[in-house]
Every structure is written in structure tokens, then in C-alpha cells.
Amino acid sequence: MYRKKAWRILGLLMVALLVLLIASGCGGKSATQNNTPSQEKNEGAAATSSKYPEKPITIIVPYAAGGSTDALARAIEKVWTKYCPQPVMIVNKPGAGAVVGREFVKTSKPDGYTLMIGYGSGEDLIGPQLQKVPYDPLKDFTPIARMSIHSTIICVPGNSQFKSMKELIDWAKTSNQPVTASVSTATGNVNITMRGIGKVTGINIVPIPHQGGAQAITDLIGGHAIVGGGSGNEVAPHIQAGRLRPLAVDLPERDPAFPDVPTLKEQGINFYSWGSVKGIAAPAGTPKEVVDYLAGVLKKVSEDPEFKESMKNLNQPILYMGPEEYQKFFKEAYDYFGKLIKDLNITLQ
Amino acid sequence: MGIFEGLFNGFSIALQGYNLLFAFLGCLLGTAIGVLPGLGPAATISLLLPVVYKMSSPATSIIFLAGIYYGSMYGGSTTSILLNLPGEAASVVTAIDGYKMALKGRAGAALGIAAIGSFIAGTIGVIGLSIVAPPLAEFALRFGPPEYFALTLVGLLLAVFLSGSSIVKGLIALLIGLLLASVGLDPITGKVRFAGGIIGLQGGFDFVTLAMGVFGIGEILYSLEQNIKGEIVTTKIGKVFPTIKDFIEAKWAIIRGSLIGFFVGILPGGGAVIASLASYAVEKRCSKKPEEFGQGAICGVAGPESANNAASSASFIPLLTLGIPGNASIAMIFAALMIQGVTPGPFLVKEHADVFWGVIASMYIGNLMLLALNLPLVGLWVQLLKVPFGILAPAVVLFTCVGVYSIANDTFNIYALLFFGLLGYFMRKLDFEPGPLPLAFVLAPIIENSLRQSLLMSGGSMAIFFTRPIAATLFAIFIALVIAQGLQSLRQRKRSKVSPEMSTGEV
Numbered sequence: 001m002y003r004k005k006a007w008r009i010l011g012l013l014m015v016a017l018l019v020l021l022i023a024s025g026c027g028g029k030s031a032t033q034n035n036t037p038s039q040e041k042n043e044g045a046a047a048t049s050s051k052y053p054e055k056p057i058t059i060i061v062p063y064a065a066g067g068s069t070d071a072l073a074r075a076i077e078k079v080w081t082k083y084c085p086q087p088v089m090i091v092n093k094p095g096a097g098a099v100v101g102r103e104f105v106k107t108s109k110p111d112g113y114t115l116m117i118g119y120g121s122g123e124d125l126i127g128p129q130l131q132k133v134p135y136d137p138l139k140d141f142t143p144i145a146r147m148s149i150h151s152t153i154i155c156v157p158g159n160s161q162f163k164s165m166k167e168l169i170d171w172a173k174t175s176n177q178p179v180t181a182s183v184s185t186a187t188g189n190v191n192i193t194m195r196g197i198g199k200v201t202g203i204n205i206v207p208i209p210h211q212g213g214a215q216a217i218t219d220l221i222g223g224h225a226i227v228g229g230g231s232g233n234e235v236a237p238h239i240q241a242g243r244l245r246p247l248a249v250d251l252p253e254r255d256p257a258f259p260d261v262p263t264l265k266e267q268g269i270n271f272y273s274w275g276s277v278k279g280i281a282a283p284a285g286t287p288k289e290v291v292d293y294l295a296g297v298l299k300k301v302s303e304d305p306e307f308k309e310s311m312k313n314l315n316q317p318i319l320y321m322g323p324e325e326y327q328k329f330f331k332e333a334y335d336y337f338g339k340l341i342k343d344l345n346i347t348l349q
Numbered sequence: 350m351g352i353f354e355g356l357f358n359g360f361s362i363a364l365q366g367y368n369l370l371f372a373f374l375g376c377l378l379g380t381a382i383g384v385l386p387g388l389g390p391a392a393t394i395s396l397l398l399p400v401v402y403k404m405s406s407p408a409t410s411i412i413f414l415a416g417i418y419y420g421s422m423y424g425g426s427t428t429s430i431l432l433n434l435p436g437e438a439a440s441v442v443t444a445i446d447g448y449k450m451a452l453k454g455r456a457g458a459a460l461g462i463a464a465i466g467s468f469i470a471g472t473i474g475v476i477g478l479s480i481v482a483p484p485l486a487e488f489a490l491r492f493g494p495p496e497y498f499a500l501t502l503v504g505l506l507l508a509v510f511l512s513g514s515s516i517v518k519g520l521i522a523l524l525i526g527l528l529l530a531s532v533g534l535d536p537i538t539g540k541v542r543f544a545g546g547i548i549g550l551q552g553g554f555d556f557v558t559l560a561m562g563v564f565g566i567g568e569i570l571y572s573l574e575q576n577i578k579g580e581i582v583t584t585k586i587g588k589v590f591p592t593i594k595d596f597i598e599a600k601w602a603i604i605r606g607s608l609i610g611f612f613v614g615i616l617p618g619g620g621a622v623i624a625s626l627a628s629y630a631v632e633k634r635c636s637k638k639p640e641e642f643g644q645g646a647i648c649g650v651a652g653p654e655s656a657n658n659a660a661s662s663a664s665f666i667p668l669l670t671l672g673i674p675g676n677a678s679i680a681m682i683f684a685a686l687m688i689q690g691v692t693p694g695p696f697l698v699k700e701h702a703d704v705f706w707g708v709i710a711s712m713y714i715g716n717l718m719l720l721a722l723n724l725p726l727v728g729l730w731v732q733l734l735k736v737p738f739g740i741l742a743p744a745v746v747l748f749t750c751v752g753v754y755s756i757a758n759d760t761f762n763i764y765a766l767l768f769f770g771l772l773g774y775f776m777r778k779l780d781f782e783p784g785p786l787p788l789a790f791v792l793a794p795i796i797e798n799s800l801r802q803s804l805l806m807s808g809g810s811m812a813i814f815f816t817r818p819i820a821a822t823l824f825a826i827f828i829a830l831v832i833a834q835g836l837q838s839l840r841q842r843k844r845s846k847v848s849p850e851m852s853t854g855e856v
Contacts, residue, residue, distance in 0.1 A: 071684050093758050099551055180806055186539035208805045209537050218673050224493030237672040237694040313690040348540035
């Protein structure tokens, strides 16, 4: 009698787990159903790349769900099936400072069914130049396309006395006080930008690293640091609410998502950075037809009105680049960061 | 828009058939994942994000996700009590007395009081959310690194007091927890520490893996040695529901827990953990029978469980009013809103009143649903204890492995689980209360970060902890607690061990 009941409960638990598994697969499934009409549209493209793609494509996000890279991946997923007969599955593999996800993609088969998004982030352009990592960002991946760049928007709290970079720098020089700067992490672009500003202007900037952008921004809003910065989607809601005031963007040119925020150079500070580049890559050795096919799909994605709308909501600029161009750009940015790290004497001690 | 007008409007949205259905589905799913070891709300929400993106209205999607989140807080207590498997940091404290109650055949009473306490706390939390959200959120912003350091220090002290019989053993467990937390990336410099070249270690250990190992797997390994103990659990079930007497005993614990949870839960970060710890300490202090704590005191379940549920409602305050996500699950709800073109923050009430009030109203309804869902389930869950140990234990191990694998879709966590299981086994053998270990593990990064950040802010001067009013107040509380505890130990020694009573001092 009791035994029977016990089995029933165990069965119930199993069913609950099954329901969950099915629910998790749901996103992929509904996407599969949607793609019958688009299949016809893509027959031409499919023919050129022999049979690829024959099965769903997995895109690894080496960060936790909910971050800016994850949001970009979801925005791509939303419109992907309009341009490709096979759906994409977004899989988050966070952990070990985004190393786990990269290691996984590096060791995956180079057949075009496992891709990585976020190629060009600090973990590719900055981290490997500071400490040993189990992947070579230049050799272990084949670039497919650049989708966006997350610039660093330098901000002060809404009630701060500073209205421009010049006011901040003049104050620091006359008062001779250290300028505390709330930054996301020690290996992140915000930290490099802040140190770069300190170096070229001669003021004493003290970066205070956090465990990620959200915490750094919260501390800045609370007025616990004089200056700080974050990516567009981190700071935009707070700029809108008047809790943060943007002073500058760290790119060589203005960020298309923040056209009103001047660059550092426009304000007489001779420094720029490449922000956090958000591209898609495959394991090294992926066939060229596959890379070109995927780049073609991503180009169409980048021009899709629905995708543009999502990216506008996320405050991420669309900055598409094809495989060859992106590879060149990646190398340049990598070398530039290497030079910055050397010039600014950045170490992890 | 006034509160009542807003709420009225909110209920008209939340009561629409579609939204009602998704609130129910969210609560149901939340309860299910709360019960399944390892699968937390953050993992589930991330799995469901693609589905949510396809929903037409942002209000519906957030009602659904919020339901999963607070539903999992309800369900989370179930495994803590029945199987000693706390799925998240906030239910570690619940497991301590809850599991002891289950061992004594009072699992039904513990589950029942947890469900009722959660309902009352959830409701108090939502009422607080609708009335005092904006000013409280402003207050939370005044917590910078020095304040977090002082608060977490108090939290660590309270965790030591959990250890019951021996403070020295509590301190040892605490230090092991702190040590384990230091594996991985140095939060300030980003340098890898103590990883020994193993990739899995580079990011540090995962909390859920640690808690499941030290508590659940450790418990199972220990039980393997003791056939008799296993039988006690499987034969004695006792009354399914808490009696009126239980409820009267726990009623103030629930109210106090709710209030503590609500106010501490507003702080992004370790809010819910510190709230459940503080509630446990307060209940032990207020109780007429403090010696029962750690041995299956009903107030030791009711208080902390209420506190962590009130904290889960309160954690929506920084999100909805400031646009600050306080934890991983809330961060994902934040992402879902952003991609649908709704920016959480101070303009939410004005620009998307339907989302703001719709969610709050759905939380009132959701809490009712959860009570209706969970109370009858108590009877069913209790039956789980009738499953013979030989079947239950392997099933628990299996589900736990699936759960920890799903955290990062990586096998490393399964090995880590085994390691922590052995650690938990030896701790039990040597008569250590495991509670302080996972709690110290959770609090360690906050305390390390905030200390180093504070000193960076002040240029190395310790004065920063005493010149800021909130931090100074918290330090005063810390010192008072230490002194109170010291005096009590002295007095006890004089009385030469009349009763091994332990107290936590005033909070």
C-alpha cells in the first residue's frame, strides 16, 4: 500500500522534471514550426553551401543569461528563422570568468553547428594579454561577423557638480584629490578607459573594481564614487531618469546609440578604446562556405527591422562587419589593447 | 495615480484570463523547480526567456516570470525540510530546524507552517511594495561598500551563532566556508586564485553545488551507515498539518520574520540570506525555549522562511523603482523587460503603469494561489518520506546531479558535488553543524569586495567605517553582539554548565 503511494510520488517528481525539460525545449520547437515558409526562400543559399545547415545551430553565450551579450543573442534568435531554414539554440555556458564557454567552443567540431557570441569582449581582447588562458583568441576561432560594439559611456552621478570631462579634470588638478572611479571588473574595458584617462591627463584616478557592471553602476548612482562608466544598456535607463549624467564615450567616434554624447577626443583628451566588441565566431578550421553562409544570414539579420527595433530597446548599436573585415578589425583591436596595457602598465597584482 | 487607483487598475489587468493563467503557470512551475533539487529560478527563467520574448504583452511575461521566482521561494523550503537539501542560500537556515522536525516526525507541521508563513510574509511584502517602495529604494542606494561590509560582518557573526553546541566548531565551519569562497577569480584584481590550473576551479565553486553536497549528499552518505536512523524517518510521519497550537506559537515569528525580510531584502545582493539569519537569531533570542533551536523548533522554521519570502517580494523594489537588478533571477526579468521595450526604473510607474501595477496585483493573487497549491501538497510531500531509503536516496542523488549539471551545463559541478558530499559527511561524523559553512561561502565575496572597495575609496583609511552614519551604526550593533555573547559565556561558565543555553544577543 505504502509502496504504491511512494512510487506514485516518485513518478510525479519524474513528470515534473519532464515538464520542465519540455518547457525548455519549447522555444526551439516553436521556431522549427515557423520555418517552413522561409525554407523555400533560402533554397538558393542552401544549394551553394552543399547541405549545410541540416540541423539546428547552437550559439554558446559564455556569460550568464540576462547580460548584454545574452540579450544580443536573444535578439538575433528572435528573427533568425526568417533567414535560415534551421533554428538557433542559445545556450548559456557561464563560469570561470567566461573561460568555460570559450574552451567549449574551441574544442567543438568546426562544422558550423557550434558557434560563440561575444567574440571580441574583454576576455578575448584584454584578458589573454594579462594572464594565461586556455585558448588563443587569435588562433582558436574563426571570425564570422561583428554585430555590435558596446562602448563605455563615462558617467557621473546625476547630482554631481561636473558637467563635462574638462570640469572633472580641472577639479582634480586644482584640488589634487584622487578621483574614485566605479568600474565593472579589473580586466574590463571600463577599467582600461579610466586608467587611460588618468594617464593622458595626469590626474590620479583610483579605479574601484566590482563583480560586473550592474554592481558598479549601482555604486555610482548611490554616489559612492566620483566617476564611473558602463555599457549603453547598463547606463541608459539611469541617464533617462537623471540619476547619471553622461560625460563622454570612449570610442574613436560617437556611439550611434548615444549620438549626443561627445567622444573623449572631442573634449581634448587624446585617448580612445575599442569598447567591448560583440561578434560571432566558430571554432578554428570551419569551412569557408559555412562561414560565408552564416555571415550572409547575420547580415540579413542586422538589416531586419524587427532586429533593429530590439537593438534600439537594448541601446546597442548595430555595427555589422563580414568575416574578412572582422578578422582584420579584431587583430587591430587586439594589438591596440596590447599597446594600451603596456603603456598603462596594467597588471593583475 | 494614487495607490488605490493604481492597484484597482492593476487588478483589472492581473485578473484578465490570460494573465491569470500565466500567473498560475508561473506559480506552479516555480513550486516544481523549488522542489526539484538544483534547478533554481535563475536557470529556469533563462530557459524560458525565448518563450517569454514571443509573448505579446510585457505585463504578461513579467507576471509569469515573477510567479516562477516567488513560487520557487515557496517550493524551496520543501526539499530543505524533507531531505535536508537547501536549493538556495536563503533556505539553508530553514533546513537546520526544518529537517530536525522532519526527523522527529513533524515534517507536515514544518511544511505547513512554512507555507502559511510564506503566504503571510509574501502578502506583507507586496503590501509594503505597493505603499513604501520609492522612499525605501532611495534608502537602499545609500548602502555603499562600507555599509555592506558592516552589514555582512553582522551576518557572519549571526552565522556562527547557528552552530548551536560549540562556538569553536561553528567558527571552524565558517572559516572553511570563507576559504572555499576564495577559490576562483579575485573579485578586485581579476587574477585567478587557488585554481591549480583546473579550468572548472577558475570561476570558483557554485553555491548550489556546495549546499547540495554539504547538506543533502553528506546526509545520505551518513545515513548509509545507520540503518536505524533511516527507518525512523520512514515510519513516523505524524500529523500532516500544523495544529492551532503550532500556529499560535509561530505567529509572532512569522510577523517578525516578514518585517525583517522586507527591510533587509530591499538591499541588492545578500539581502535574503542576511534576513533569514537575522530572523533566526531574533527568534532564538525571543523564544522561551531557546534550547529547542537546532533541535527542531517550529519558530526556527517559521521566522526565517517568512523572512526569505518577504525578501523575495522586496527584491522587486530596486528593480521596479530604480532599475537595479538585485540578484541573478531579477537580472533576467530585467533583461526580459528591456528586450520588450520596457525600461525598469523610476519612469516605469508613469510610462508603463499597466506593467508596474499589473505585476504587483498579480503578486497578491499569486500568493493566494501558492497557498492553495501548497497546503494540499503538504500531505503529498510528506508521503515522500515513506519512500524506502534505498529508492529515495539514489533518486535524490540523480536529481541533484542533473540539477548541478544544469547550472552551467558543465560536468565539473558534478565532481564538485561529490567533493562537498564527502566534506558534509565528515562534518556530520565529527559533529559539526554544517549551516555556517555555506552561509560564510555566500557572504565571503561580499565581505571581501566591500572591505577592499571601501579602503580604495578612502585611500586606505579605516575611518571610513566610523564616519558614515549607517556603517557606524551597524558596527555598533556588531560590537554589542560580541560583548553580549562574551558576557553570556562568562555567566554560563560561572553557573558551571547548568544548561548549555546559547544566545545571540540583541539585534
